[in-house]
Amino acid sequence: MCDLPRSFLMFLAVMLLGLRRSNRLIVSLLVVSIVSASISVDAAERRGGLRHPKNIIIMFADGATATQWELGKYSARQLFNESFTVTDVVFRKGELGMLSTHPLDAYITDSAAAASAMSTGYKVNNFAVSMSPDGKPYKTVMEAAKAAGKRLGLVTTAMVYDASPAAFSVHARSRSEFQSIVDQYLALAPDVLLGGGADYFLPSGSAGGKRSDSRDVMAAFAGRGYQVVRDTAQLNAAQGSKLLGLFADQDMDLEIDSDPHKQPTTAQMTAAALKALSRGSPRGFVLFVENENPDTAGHAMDAAGLIKALWAFDKAVQVALEFQRKTRGETLLIVCSDHETGGLSPTYARSGASPGSGARVFSMGASHLKLIAGIGISIKQAADKLGRKPAPEVLDEMLARHFPGFTLDADLRETILNQQPLERNFLYATSGALSRMVARQTGLYWGTSGHTSEPVVVGALGPGARLFRGYQDNTDFGKNLHRLIDRSRTAR
Ligand SMILES: [Zn+2]
Numbered sequence: 400m401c402d403l404p405r406s407f408l409m410f411l412a413v414m415l416l417g418l419r420r421s422n423r424l425i426v427s428l429l430v431v432s433i434v435s436a437s438i439s440v441d442a443a444e445r446r447g448g449l450r451h452p453k454n455i456i457i458m459f460a461d462g463a464t465a466t467q468w469e470l471g472k473y474s475a476r477q478l479f480n481e482s483f484t485v486t487d488v489v490f491r492k493g494e495l496g497m498l499s500t501h502p503l504d505a506y507i508t509d510s511a512a513a514a515s516a517m518s519t520g521y522k523v524n525n526f527a528v529s530m531s532p533d534g535k536p537y538k539t540v541m542e543a544a545k546a547a548g549k550r551l552g553l554v555t556t557a558m559v560y561d562a563s564p565a566a567f568s569v570h571a572r573s574r575s576e577f578q579s580i581v582d583q584y585l586a587l588a589p590d591v592l593l594g595g596g597a598d599y600f601l602p603s604g605s606a607g608g609k610r611s612d613s614r615d616v617m618a619a620f621a622g623r624g625y626q627v628v629r630d631t632a633q634l635n636a637a638q639g640s641k642l643l644g645l646f647a648d649q650d651m652d653l654e655i656d657s658d659p660h661k662q663p664t665t666a667q668m669t670a671a672a673l674k675a676l677s678r679g680s681p682r683g684f685v686l687f688v689e690n691e692n693p694d695t696a697g698h699a700m701d702a703a704g705l706i707k708a709l710w711a712f713d714k715a716v717q718v719a720l721e722f723q724r725k726t727r728g729e730t731l732l733i734v735c736s737d738h739e740t741g742g743l744s745p746t747y748a749r750s751g752a753s754p755g756s757g758a759r760v761f762s763m764g765a766s767h768l769k770l771i772a773g774i775g776i777s778i779k780q781a782a783d784k785l786g787r788k789p790a791p792e793v794l795d796e797m798l799a800r801h802f803p804g805f806t807l808d809a810d811l812r813e814t815i816l817n818q819q820p821l822e823r824n825f826l827y828a829t830s831g832a833l834s835r836m837v838a839r840q841t842g843l844y845w846g847t848s849g850h851t852s853e854p855v856v857v858g859a860l861g862p863g864a865r866l867f868r869g870y871q872d873n874t875d876f877g878k879n880l881h882r883l884i885d886r887s888r889t890a891r
Pocket residue numbers: 462510694695698740850
């Protein structure tokens with residue numbers, strides 16, 4: 400009934416008074432039938448329709464979309480005979496959707512603008528964090544969750560103040576306002592905050608600290624009852640219901656480079672976050688878990704780094720899925736991402752460049768994946784170690800040690816030694832050339848060292864999942880989350 404506009408009811412009342420008695424009866428019957436139809440539609444929607452989740456887990460793989468998911472699935476099957484939970488469970492059994500990703504001011508998005516749209520329901524300019532071009536903050540998912548009495552968790556392999564977790568929580572004109580973002584975290588007080596980026600929690604002058612004021616924000620969190628953990632063992636042993644975990648000064652390492660004692664996996668962080676958030680949460684929680692590494696590997700056009708990041712993310716999705724199943728009917732699990740990175744293009748290619756060898760064409764398959772899986776270092780770390788003026792013998796040693804079975808063609812060798820990028824959209828000479836070496840022998844090519852316009856895939860399981868079905872805009876994703884979170888405040 401409340402759906403009927405007030406002016407329409409007034410109009411009817413005036414009309415009724417002006418009518419003859421017999422006509423009044425007819426019009427009254429008409430009004431009663433319109434009103435009861437309206438009530439029954441409302442009731443039917445409540446009965447069969449949208450359910451509001453108590454808990455929402457957003458599993459977010461920065462830079463990954465369909466081609467990356469397919470690579471994760473195919474490689475898990477070929478190399479380990481394992482299934483891939485993202486595709487084989489969440490996408491296959493859940494609701495499936497796609498999101499357009501363009502920001503307000505361009506066709507290609509950065510992570511800040513994409514995550515802002517997905518958090519607030521509004522398009523913003525590239526590099527803005529949940530804020531309009533004229534500086535108006537838009538309400539974020541975590542702000543909505545806080546207002547609804549839910550507990551909050553932010554987990555990432557990047558710096559905790561990086562664009563995606565920041566845009567799901569707070570506001571900034573630019574994603575590079577790290578110190579302000581950390582200050583806003585202290586004010587917002589997410590119950591769980593795990594990742595890298597200790598540098599902007601500590602004053603410059605202290606070890607690893609970069610803050611321009613003299614504040615120790617890590618101590619400020621501890622003073623507010625947070626358990627502060629700095630390595631894997633401390634995280635796994637944590638018993639607190641409020642948790643700050645900072646495992647690197649900046650980004651945590653890619654899985655391919657990571658020391659598991661120093662830095663926990665995404666799955667370990669997810670498990671710790673779920674454990675902490677489940678404590679004393681009558682109104683539930685919203686947990687955002689990001690693996691940044693498909694994006695980092697994509698920028699370096701790094702096949703081995705990407706595949707290991709995808710597997711690590713999938714293990715974290717398994718942890719989240721187990722929780723979702725245990726709390727069936729209460730938890731919405733969403734697997735999603737912000738944009739594609741690297742223009743990933745597994746393909747077939749000529750097996751050699753010379754006239755004779757060029758006739759044979761090979762198609763990427765299991766043997767090529769095995770070659771990729773044998774690489775022992777990320778392309779980013781290899782490029783960092785080689786530096787801007789790599790000596791030929793250092794390059795040879797790097798290749799022999801970390802890239803078994805690969806041969807660097809003469810043109811690519813020149814590219815690295817002379818630091819001449821292969822193409823204008825390959826921003827980094829060394830990673831571009833190492834990536835092309837891997838591509839020539841495996842068929843796993845990349846189109847760019849930047850982001851692309853590919854729509855991203857969304858999979859959702861649990862109450863409210865159907866809102867995410869179909870081809871939507873990334874702003875719809877944000878609107879759907881707000882609808883589910885805001886309504887749950889009144890429903891409970
Ligand atoms: Zn990126």
